[in-house]
Each structure stands twice: as C-alpha cells, then as structure tokens.
C-alpha cells in the first residue's frame with residue numbers, strides 16, 4: 001500500500017515538474033523575443049500606399065509563420081489570399097558585388113519585420129532568357145508579403161552586367177540599389193577561391209591565383225582576368241550612374257559587415273526608410289564559424305552555409321602589393337563618387 005502511494009506521489013511530482021519546466025522554457029522564449037514583439041511597427045510611407053504606414057508587428061510575425069507553413073505546403077492558397085498576401089516587385093535590390101557579402105547582407109536585412117527576402121538569386125535582369133519571360137515572370141518569383149512590407153532580392157551579377165542598369169530602370173526608375181563591397185584584392189581572392197573550389201569538386205586542376213592575376217608577358221596586373229575586373233568598382237558604377245542618381249545607391253562596407261554587422265545594418269535601415277528594428281540581440285558571434293550568425297529568437301538561430309567564409313589560399317605578398325597599388329586610384333575615385341571612404345590600403 002505504502003509502495004503504491006509512493007509511486008503515485010512520484011508520478012504526480014514528475015508531471016508537476018514537467019509542467020514547471022515547460023512553463024519556464026515558454027517564458028524564457030517570450031522574453032527572448034520581446035524586442036520583436038513590440039505592438040506597432042511604423043513603416044515609413046515611402047514604400048507603402050498612404051494610410052498603410054502603420055502595421056502591427058504581431059501581424060507580421062503571424063505572417064512569417066503563415067508564409068513558412070505555405071512554403072512547406074501546410075497552408076492553402078485561400079489562406080494566403082485571405083491575409084492579403086501578395087507577390088511584389090522588389091523595392092530594393094542588392095546588385096552586387098559578388099563575394100562582397102551579398103548573402104550575409106540579405107539574410108541580415110531579412111531579420112527586419114518589414115523586409116521579405118527572395119531566397120534564390122533570380123537572375124532576371126542579367127540573363128537574356130529570363131528577361132525575355134517578362135516582368136510578370138519576375139514578380140511570380142517573389143515571395144509572398146504584405147503590401148506594407150518591402151521585398152528585396154539579390155543577384156550579384158547585376159553589378160557587372162552591361163544591360164542590367166537600363167533594364168532595372170525600365171522596371172522602376174526610383175528603386176533603391178544596394179552595393180556591398182570588400183577591399184578589392186581580398187574580394188578578387190575570394191572570387192578565385194570560389195572558382196577553385198568548383199574545379200576541385202570536379203577533380204579538375206586550376207591555375208594559381210598569381211598566374212591569373214598577373215600577365216606573364218608584361219608582369220603587370222591582368223585586367224582581362226574577371227576577378228580583377230569585377231573589383232574595379234568605379235568602372236561598373238559609372239555605367240549605373242548613366243541611369244540612376246548617386247542618391248539611389250547605398251554602399252555597404254562588406255569588411256565591416258563581417259566584424260561589426262549592426263552599424264552597417266542600421267545604415268541600411270536608414271537608407272531604406274525603415275524603423276530601426278534589427279538589434280544586437282539578433283546577431284551573435286559564433287567562434288566556431290568565426291562569423292556573426294543570426295538569432296531570430298531564443299529557439300531559432302542560424303549561421304550562413306559553409307560556402308560562405310572559405311579559407312583563402314596563400315597569395316604571394318608581392319602580387320598582393322601589386323594588386324593593391326593597381327586598385328588604389330580606382331578606389332579613390334569610388335570614394336569620391338559615392339561619398340563613402342573605406343579603409344582600403
């Protein structure tokens with residue numbers, strides 16, 4: 001009898017204990033996401049129709065859940081229609097630069113409740129075949145969002161592709177354009193590392209960076225090498241400026257986004273006329289990865305894929321010096337045009 005009573009008591013205690021632990025976990029999760037649960041998220045009228053400038057954050061969070069379910073196939077098209085979700089053309093595009101940190105920038109901006117990212121690179125404006133499919137095809141590639149939110153896509157090839165500025169201008173002449181840049185020589189090496197990895201995956205051999213970057217006949221920097229050309233930022237920007245005024249561009253310092261992401265993101269929020277909603281809470285340094293990762297709440301966080309943050313091969317210091325000297329005058333011009341001076345050698 002006594003044994004039976006003890007067993008009953010133990011069972012009760014176990015249930016009570018689980019309940020207490022559950023409640024505690026729930027409370028911690030709520031507190032952890034408090035900064036994303038403030039009642040009102042005022043989104044400036046520039047992006048939405050007048051009168052729609054205020055949007056409850058709680059609804060945005062509900063939307064995130066609904067969209068997630070929709071993508072997983074657990075929510076019907078009717079539900080999406082019922083909640084006024086639409087596929088909108090982007091109000092801002094990350095046009096480049098390849099290996100500048102475009103994915104990190106997009107993912108970090110997506111922490112903002114008023115921003116919805118297009119997950120894939122769409123390559124609408126730089127790919128003739130896609131472009132021929134028309135603007136409706138492009139719009140249909142966009143994620144569902146509320147009209148008050150802004151959609152952002154990134155396709156880094158846009159920055160260097162000849163036809164793109166005119167094509168984007170034809171879609172929306174007042175669109176906001178984000179360019180994330182890194183110190184040009186580092187960016188070129190990062191670009192090379194990506195191609196090298198692709199070759200190695202296919203068991204192919206590849207030239208050393210030094211051989212590609214320096215012309216063996218002249219011993220000068222090889223401007224025919226794409227990784228070098230892409231890093232001459234000012235040359236590409238000048239083509240864009242034939243269509244868009246400089247005020248429509250925002251330069252993100254990709255090197256600083258790695259070491260100190262929050263201030264860079266705050267500058268972007270300002271440029272996009274968004275209320276400041278990304279906080280230090282949303283970004284934490286992961287020592288194993290050696291990079292900042294994203295925290296949505298106490299339960300859900302993520303780091304970028306392993307293909308971001310590769311180890312670069314060692315490059316002959318004299319080649320680095322030569323490249324830095326080569327880029328220097330172009331960098332000066334870039335600072336002058338953009339009004340943003342970066343600490344490049």
Ligand code: A3P
Nearest residue numbers: 099100101102103104190291292304308309310
């Ligand atoms: P490396 O692989 O050379 O280090 P993109 O997304 O445009 O291809 O840029 C990739 C670069 O983003 C990486 O280049 C990496 O340095 C940089 N990056 C910036 N922030 C990052 C982050 N939080 N996690 C991983 N990579 C990040």
